[in-house]
Amino acid sequence: MSPSIGLLVFPGIQILDLAGPYEVFRAVPDATLHLLWKDRAPVMSAGGLPFAATATFAEAPALDVLCVPGGAGVNRLMTDAAVLDFLRATAARTPWLSSVCTGALLLGAAGLLRGRRATTHWNSHDFLAAFGAEPVDQRVVRDGNLFTAAGVTSGIDLALAVVDAAVGRERAEEITLAFEYAPxxxxxxxxxxxAPPAAIAAARERYAASRREREAIVASLRA
Structure with missing residues (x-):
């Protein structure tokens, strides 16, 4: 199998949401990876790392796997018709669909989580039900051909689970060893x-502004 794998990229992406799955998928022999966005102009990650898509939405080839990372930029994209239309159209013809962290909110906004079990970052987990999903408190959740992962670092776990399903257990185990993935x-x-209470309070404060914005967006989508 020579899988074609697409990863959505966008301004404000959490780079680890992208980099973890990218490296796992890249380790699949003969895999072709595509970074997908509206255009090829450089975009900036949430942490200030610049990079560019390798294919536009219009140029996107047929895919075996679509992976949607998260990050602060997700807020803006939840009401972006071009992005949501691309996700819906691509999901309809792609065997395996996946998201990391708050990438699940994009799938939800595109109507792709209705009636399905899913997870996302702990600070957005309560939004899943607004999109018709069944929230699951688990690091990686599989519902048929849909894989969703919790926050940031779980993207590695997600990609390994997708490789297991789409390519085979032997390959997933080989990549796990090659990466010395034993956290x-x-x-x-x-x-x-x-987490201790002080860490939870500090983390909630860090995300407070983004969460308030996200709450308003989700409320408007529900309305």
């Missing part, structure tokens, strides 16, 4: 259940 974080505070 041992120095602090056991990577989830709301594990």
């Amino acid at each position: 041992q974080p120095p602090f056991a505070g990577g989830t709301l259940k594990q």
Whole structure:
């Protein structure tokens, strides 16, 4: 199999949401990867890293896998007709659909989560129900051909799960070993259940402005 894999890119993307899956997918032999956006002009990640798409929406080839990362730029895209139309059209003809972090909100805004189990970053998890999804508190959730992942670093887990389903367990296991993917974080505070109260408060404050904006967007979409 020589899979064709597309990853949505956009201004304000969380670069780890993109880089983790990209590297896993790139490790699949003969895979062709496409960074997809409206045009090829440079875009800036949320952290200030510039990069450019390799294909426009109009140029996008047939895909075996579509992956939608998240990031602060998602807020703007939830009401962007061109992006949502592209996601709907591409999902309709793509065997495997996936999202990382708040990329799930884009799938939701495109109507692609209705009646399906899904997850996303903890600070946006409660928005999933507004899009007709069944929220699941899990790092990676599979519902048929749909894979969604929780926040940021879970993009690696998601991509490995997609490789397992689309290419095969042997390849997914080989990539896991090649990447020496055996996380041992120095602090056991990577989830709301594990984190100390001070860390939760600080993280909520960090995301407060973006969340307020997101709340208003989701409310308008529901209306």
